[in-house]
Amino acid sequence: MSAGKLVAVSCGLICVSAALGLAAASSNILPNPSFELVEPPPPRAGGGGGPDAPLGEWLPRTxxxxxxxxxxxxxxxxxxxxxxxxRCVHLTANGAAAHLQYSRLPDPDGRLWVVRFWARGRGKVGAAAINSTAGAWVETDRRTFDLGSEWREYAYDVRPLEAAxxxxxxxxxxxxxxxxxxxxxxxYEGLNALGLPPAQPLGAxxxxxxxxxxxxxxxxxxxxVSGQVMLTGQQEGRFGKGLRLGPDGYVACSANENLDPQCGTIELWFKLLSPGNDTVYRPLVQVPGPEGMSLHKDQYSHIGFGFSSGWAPVSWAHADxxxxxxxxxVWRHIAACWDKDxxxxxxxxxxxxxxVAPKLLRTLG
Structure with a gap:
């Protein structure tokens, strides 16, 4: 691969934009609030689990x-x-405990949040806020609610943090x-959450x-186009057709014409054909070269995005x-957004x- 190429390694639909961010949908920061989006459980040592597990055993994403x-x-x-x-989530304590958790929620400056959820059952349900900013998690708020046999909405205000x-x-x-x-x-007041993942094909x-x-x-x-590259059948992509890449397959085009390193969004659907812990580095969208960019899953199962200069990282955001x-x-949606802030x-x-405040490049390749 030569410098100055945008290399897309994906099985889905790709959109690169010069605008930062995507269309706002609602103010709920939780992308899967009703647990409809699910994925297979990991394989179990004694058998079961994995992609062939019954749908009733699949887990809510995020x-x-x-x-x-x-x-x-x-x-x-x-x-x-x-x-x-x-779907809904069913928790049964059976004399012990069962938990449902969303982590981590970014708070810009110690905002007052509103939390709402619907529940039914017997006994009590607890709602806790935990400060995860530092290494040791610290519980900062706890509420306890009585459950009944009918669905009921529970709502409260909470300030989980005193600062960002x-x-x-x-x-x-x-x-x-x-x-x-x-x-x-x-x-929280003023939050405009992104409408992700989209329920329809991406558009230009x-x-x-x-x-x-x-x-x-x-x-x-x-x-x-090089290596094992082919279009799938009509129903094999996320929406319609998709692009299937073999181990040595890639598709390249001009990075300078199709990517702005100062501000933009990359958005795509992709599907891995091996487990996420396969110890293989898998670029999704990449600009190789000394002044480069990469959106990828690495050999340690980290998901990362960022820029490099002189072959060394200068700004990276990653989830270990x-x-x-x-x-x-499993089809998954990924989006990376960036500007100077x-x-x-x-x-x-x-x-x-x-x-925050990433160091960006002026040119790529």
Whole structure:
């Protein structure tokens, strides 16, 4: 690969824009509040789990849930159990405890947040705010609510932090309690959350520099194609067709014409054909060369985005081990946004990494 090329290594649809950010949808900062977006559980040592697990065992993306002792947690695919859609989260303590958690939520300056969630069940449900800014997590607020047999909305205001940082929202049951939870909301005044992941194909607008839906063969006058590269069948992409790349396959085009290193957004759908912990570096969109850029999953399962100069990193935002439990064959959405004030990386709508005041390049290649 020669310097000055934009190399897209992906199985989905790619959009590169000169504008920062994407269209605002609602003020809820949680991208999967009703747990409809799910992914396979990791394989279990004794068998089961993985991509072939029954859909009722799949896990809600962007959330973590776990149980202590005899406790149980699940996101069953059962419309009769859910308040909306097909799924909700079911936590059963069974004399121990079960937990549902979203981490981490960025707070710009110690804002007053509003938290709302719907729940039903028996016993009590707890809602905790945990300061995750420093190495040791510290609980800063806890509420306890009585559960009933009918769906009910629980709402409260909370100031989880006194200054800028990150915090964790945790809902949990203990003792003999049991809860069904759905439609969780968290926000603060003035927040305009991004509408991610999009529910329809990406489109081009006046700010779009490069748009690759992969519905038609690539123009050989504009793209360099090497190795195992092919379009998929009509229903094998995320929306319609997609691009399938083998181990040595890549597609390249001009970086200078299709990417602004000072300000922009890269957005794409992709699907790995091996587990996220396969110890293989997998670039999604990359500009090779001494003045480079990369959006990737690395050999340590980190998800990262940033720029390098003289082959050395100058500005990077990454989430350590974020892809470690990913299973193959799952379409995921990723977006990276940057300007002189802020660099951000989103996966499936969740803000997983950011860097304030990044150092940016003037040229690439």
């Amino acid at each position: 959330w973590d849930m776990w149980a202590d002792g005899a406790g149980q947690c699940a996101a069953p695919e059962d419309q009769a159990q859910a308040r909306s859609g097909l 940082g990150t915090w964790v929202l945790r809902l949990e049951v203990w003792g003999d309690s049991e809860a069904w939870i759905d439609d969780v909301f968290a926000s 607008d006046q700010d779009t520099l490069l748009y690759l839906p992969f519905e038609e063969p690539l123009n050989e006058d504009a793209f360099f 081990g974020y892809a470690y439990r990913w299973q193959p064959g 802020l660099m951000q990386v989103f996966v499936d709508g969740k803000l997983i990494a950011w860097k």
